[in-house]
Amino acid sequence: MPSKDSLKIGMAQIAPVWLDKKATLEKIKAAIVEAGTQACELLVFGEALLPGYPFWVALTNGAAFNSSVQKELHAHYINNAVQIEKGDLDELCLLAKQYQLAIYIGIIERAKNRGGHSLYCSLVYINEQGIIKSVHRKLQPTYEERLTWAAGDGNGLRVHPLKKFTLGGLNCWENWMPLTRAALYGQGENLHIAVWPGSSSNTLDITKFIAKESRSFVVSVSSLMQTSDFPSTTPHLEKILAQAPPILANGGSCIAGPDGEWVVPPIINKEGVFVHEIHFNRVLEERQNFDPSGHYARPDVTQLTLNRNRQSVLTIVEDE
Numbered sequence: 001m002p003s004k005d006s007l008k009i010g011m012a013q014i015a016p017v018w019l020d021k022k023a024t025l026e027k028i029k030a031a032i033v034e035a036g037t038q039a040c041e042l043l044v045f046g047e048a049l050l051p052g053y054p055f056w057v058a059l060t061n062g063a064a065f066n067s068s069v070q071k072e073l074h075a076h077y078i079n080n081a082v083q084i085e086k087g088d089l090d091e092l093c094l095l096a097k098q099y100q101l102a103i104y105i106g107i108i109e110r111a112k113n114r115g116g117h118s119l120y121c122s123l124v125y126i127n128e129q130g131i132i133k134s135v136h137r138k139l140q141p142t143y144e145e146r147l148t149w150a151a152g153d154g155n156g157l158r159v160h161p162l163k164k165f166t167l168g169g170l171n172c173w174e175n176w177m178p179l180t181r182a183a184l185y186g187q188g189e190n191l192h193i194a195v196w197p198g199s200s201s202n203t204l205d206i207t208k209f210i211a212k213e214s215r216s217f218v219v220s221v222s223s224l225m226q227t228s229d230f231p232s233t234t235p236h237l238e239k240i241l242a243q244a245p246p247i248l249a250n251g252g253s254c255i256a257g258p259d260g261e262w263v264v265p266p267i268i269n270k271e272g273v274f275v276h277e278i279h280f281n282r283v284l285e286e287r288q289n290f291d292p293s294g295h296y297a298r299p300d301v302t303q304l305t306l307n308r309n310r311q312s313v314l315t316i317v318e319d320e
Contacts (some may be wrong), residue, residue, distance in 0.1 A: 004164065009275065009278060010273045013273075015027075018051070018229050018234065024049065025088075028050060031273050032092065034161075036098070038100025040164065044104045044221040045196065047196050048107070049107070050109055051054065052225075054123075055244070063098055068237050078110060084112075085227060096126045097129055098130075100128045102162050104125055104224075106121070106123055109122040114150070119149050121171055122135050122138065125194055130163070134160065135156050137150075137153060138151075139152050155308050163244070166283075168193065170192075171195055172194075172197065172202070175251065181210065182212070182293075182304050183304060183306045185246075185292050188293075191217045195222060196221070197223055198222035202222070206220075207255075207258045210256075211257060215280075215291060217282070252267070258260055263276065296304050
């Protein structure tokens with residue numbers, strides 16, 4: 001059994017059954033069972049894994065206005081997006097509870113409180129009791145992502161206790177946003193989760209940088225994607241394949257320690273659940289000479305304000 005000072009982490013570097021919510025959920029459930037049988041205490045999946053990253057936008061002239069191709073693909077994406085309020089993640093929560101396993105998973109969320117027709121790249125935290133504790137909607141979709149994802153808010157910028165660790169997480173290029181990182185540091189984060197659609201070019205530098213800056217463990221988890229992962233039922237598949245390279249996402253999942261050095265170097269082009277145990281005392285050792293929100297901070301000079309209100313266009317006031 002792992003000690004109270006350690007945490008056994010699983011990195012689920014898998015490919016979705018692209019844009020197929022039901023089939024991708026089956027792969028995710030299998031990964032949870034695999035991690036659970038290995039006594040993992042935390043399992044992390046990549047960004048937008050359920051039901052997949054919008055690779056078509058860059059491959060099919062996604063900025064074309066009033067394009068029937070883009071409209072049909074977007075509608076297909078919405079139909080396979082996750083509606084938390086309707087129970088789309090209930091089976092994952094049950095498995096988390098069964099195996100006493102906390103989970104971070106990247107989803108495409110069809111947000112009910114924003115009308116139910118726009119999509120958000122969200123990072124969901126399910127605790128070891130199977131309870132969804134936060135849903136963080138990506139603050140700023142990156143470049144072509146803005147053609148299919150809406151901008152999120154600060155409601156999900158929260159940290160969570162797990163044994164001696166304090167966990168927080170961000171989506172992809174949010175990890176490059178200094179103030180967003182600082183908002184998690186200020187809440188006591190010492191295990192940072194960074195999720196990515198899948199590229200070692202992303203995880204190679206930023207993972208070690210965040211670890212060094214925050215004196216925390218950083219777990220970066222990416223998905224995989226090859227042209228063989230595009231189902232035949234994908235709308236306009238021939239147009240997507242005409243421009244797609246054989247490998248769209250090569251993984252790159254990895255772990256850096258609080259000293260900024262590799263604990264697990266980036267894992268390339270391998271699918272599976274990769275398990276490693278980390279030890280909390282390493283955080284305390286590296287905070288001796290630098291603590292960005294503690295003894296090395298100057299709140300009398302600089303401070304950050306975090307707005308965690310869930311944004312919506314509608315406030316309903318009714319008579320009782």
